[in-house]
Amino acid sequence: MNPLAAIGAVFLDFLGGAGRLALFAGAALGHAARPPYYPRLILRQVLEIGYFSLPVVGLTAIFSGMVLALQSYTGFVRFEAESAIATVVVLSMTRELGPVLAGLMVAGRVGAAMAAEIGTMRVTEQIDALVTLSTSPFKYLVAPRLIAGTLMLPCLVLVADIIGVFGGYMVGIHKLGFGQGAYLENTFEHLETIDVVSGLVKAAAFGFLIALMGCYHGYYSRGGAQGVGAATTNAVVSASILILTANYLITEAFFAR
Amino acid sequence: MSDAQPRIRIRGLGIAFGPKVVLDRLDLDLFEGESLVVIGGSGTGKSVLLKCILGLLEPGAGTIVVDGEDVTHLKGRARDAVLAKFGMLFQSAALFDSLPVWENVAFPLIQARHVPRAEARAIALAKLAAVGLGPDVAMLSPAELSGGMKKRVGLARAIVAEPSIIFFDEPTTGLDPIMADVINDLVVDCTRELGVTTLSITHDLASARKIATRIAMLHDGRIIWTGPVATIDCSGNAHVDQFIHGRAEGPIKMAVRAP
Numbered sequence: 259m260n261p262l263a264a265i266g267a268v269f270l271d272f273l274g275g276a277g278r279l280a281l282f283a284g285a286a287l288g289h290a291a292r293p294p295y296y297p298r299l300i301l302r303q304v305l306e307i308g309y310f311s312l313p314v315v316g317l318t319a320i321f322s323g324m325v326l327a328l329q330s331y332t333g334f335v336r337f338e339a340e341s342a343i344a345t346v347v348v349l350s351m352t353r354e355l356g357p358v359l360a361g362l363m364v365a366g367r368v369g370a371a372m373a374a375e376i377g378t379m380r381v382t383e384q385i386d387a388l389v390t391l392s393t394s395p396f397k398y399l400v401a402p403r404l405i406a407g408t409l410m411l412p413c414l415v416l417v418a419d420i421i422g423v424f425g426g427y428m429v430g431i432h433k434l435g436f437g438q439g440a441y442l443e444n445t446f447e448h449l450e451t452i453d454v455v456s457g458l459v460k461a462a463a464f465g466f467l468i469a470l471m472g473c474y475h476g477y478y479s480r481g482g483a484q485g486v487g488a489a490t491t492n493a494v495v496s497a498s499i500l501i502l503t504a505n506y507l508i509t510e511a512f513f514a515r
Numbered sequence: 516m517s518d519a520q521p522r523i524r525i526r527g528l529g530i531a532f533g534p535k536v537v538l539d540r541l542d543l544d545l546f547e548g549e550s551l552v553v554i555g556g557s558g559t560g561k562s563v564l565l566k567c568i569l570g571l572l573e574p575g576a577g578t579i580v581v582d583g584e585d586v587t588h589l590k591g592r593a594r595d596a597v598l599a600k601f602g603m604l605f606q607s608a609a610l611f612d613s614l615p616v617w618e619n620v621a622f623p624l625i626q627a628r629h630v631p632r633a634e635a636r637a638i639a640l641a642k643l644a645a646v647g648l649g650p651d652v653a654m655l656s657p658a659e660l661s662g663g664m665k666k667r668v669g670l671a672r673a674i675v676a677e678p679s680i681i682f683f684d685e686p687t688t689g690l691d692p693i694m695a696d697v698i699n700d701l702v703v704d705c706t707r708e709l710g711v712t713t714l715s716i717t718h719d720l721a722s723a724r725k726i727a728t729r730i731a732m733l734h735d736g737r738i739i740w741t742g743p744v745a746t747i748d749c750s751g752n753a754h755v756d757q758f759i760h761g762r763a764e765g766p767i768k769m770a771v772r773a774p
Contacts, residue, residue: 375613378612379611379612382607382609383605383606383607383609384609384610384611384612386566386569386571386605386609387603387605387609387610387611388611389569389570389571389598390569390571390598390601390603391598391622391623391626391627392595392598392599392623392626392627393622393626393627398626
């Protein structure tokens with residue numbers, strides 16, 4: 259095969275996929291915005307994405323906060339800047355680590371489950387059955403997941419921020435010998451509303467992207483068990499890449515001078 | 516019969532997947548009150564035919580007219596209005612894993628007709644009883660059902676909204692002969708009671724003989740023979756003869772590899 263033709267075919271395939279994803283996202287947003295809504299399904303997804311992700315997000319956050327305090331100490335102690343550790347921990351958690359780590363963990367846990375569930379529904383004709391029963395798969399399957407993902411990730415990240423800062427506090431007090439009052443004062447002295455808000459905006463975007471990728475790859479899966487497996491992998495990988503890309507873009511939008 | 520207006524009139528239907536032509540200028544009529552069974556080998560496009568009529572696949576050529584309305588390229592609410600006339604029993608039953616049995620059956624009532632859940636549940640239990648399943652099954656998950664029970668639940672879901680046309684996609688595939696006959700009896704009883712028009716696809720000749728009033732044979736993307744069920748043994752068509760007698764030798768050459 260002509261190498262140029264092969265490159266062209268890959269490029270056209272990429273453009274086709276991007277166009278299909280854009281159409282899918284547009285249709286999904288349209289259905290999510292317009293009634294009727296499915297409160298029972300949204301509540302189920304709220305529990306699945308939010309409540310059942312709390313343990314994994316909480317564990318990730320507390321150990322990240324603890325490690326952050328330790329690593330910061332080893333660096334800052336050389337410049338006698340130990341008092342900055344609490345500030346570094348709280349700013350890192352609220353601006354970056356909270357939303358990104360929670361996003362990546364939820365992408366692995368929930369995005370994969372969404373792709374697997376919807377993919378299985380595709381290959382077992384359940385999605386066709388929905389259509390024949392005059393029920394839009396976008397309204398019934400995709401919209402509740404998008405709504406729940408966009409709403410619940412900020413809640414998870416808020417919890418992750420608090421737990422992560424608490425992890426840093428525990429290490430600071432019990433391991434590094436800081437005073438309780440001094441550590442808390444340093445934590446809140448330089449924390450601004452925009453630091454927390456930017457993290458929550460990121461979280462909402464990440465939640466949307468995780469649900470979108472899970473639904474998209476599941477919806478277009480084909481080829482039986484192998485196809486569902488590939489959809490699951492693609493959902494997690496693409497959601498993770500989009501989270502990291504969106505993280506930079508949103509950071510730039512908030513803090514670039 | 517051909518002078519009457521058919522419920523479904525298909526003319527010149529064509530669909531291809533890449534280079535593979537599945538349906539090629541197919542013509543077919545489904546008349547009021549009849550039970551038409553389309554027979555044909557595996558991979559000849561029987562399921563594709565049903566999916567084209569239901570709008571799950573968009574044909575590349577031809578027209579599909581339901582009750583005088585061209586539905587070939589209908590979308591959105593117009594398509595939903597047409598689909599309200601149809602019930603469908605899928606080959607795998609296609610029950611929703613996330614819902615208990617009763618909610619699967621009540622789904623068309625709750626979602627499309629907004630019937631209150633308590634009322635829909637009572638109707639669902641009555642339909643489950645009509646297909647021989649007791650209330651103890653109602654709270655089970657589809658994963659806890661046998662193949663025959665899944666087909667029964669799928670049948671209950673297909674008839675619960677009292678459609679005027681029901682499609683059966685391989686209703687007996689994967690069942691033992693006794694359970695297959697039970698499902699055939701249920702299909703016949705339910706459709707007679709409701710007075711509906713049915714279109715079934717199968718390669719199970721015993722099932723076709725039991726539920727059909729008319730049989731059509733699909734081969735090479737076209738209907739190559741159609742006639743009353745009583746005439747299938749003297750069709751005079753070599754393809755039909757080979758198929759109903761299950762002979763390897765004859766004009767039908769089975770592809771051993773996917774195209």
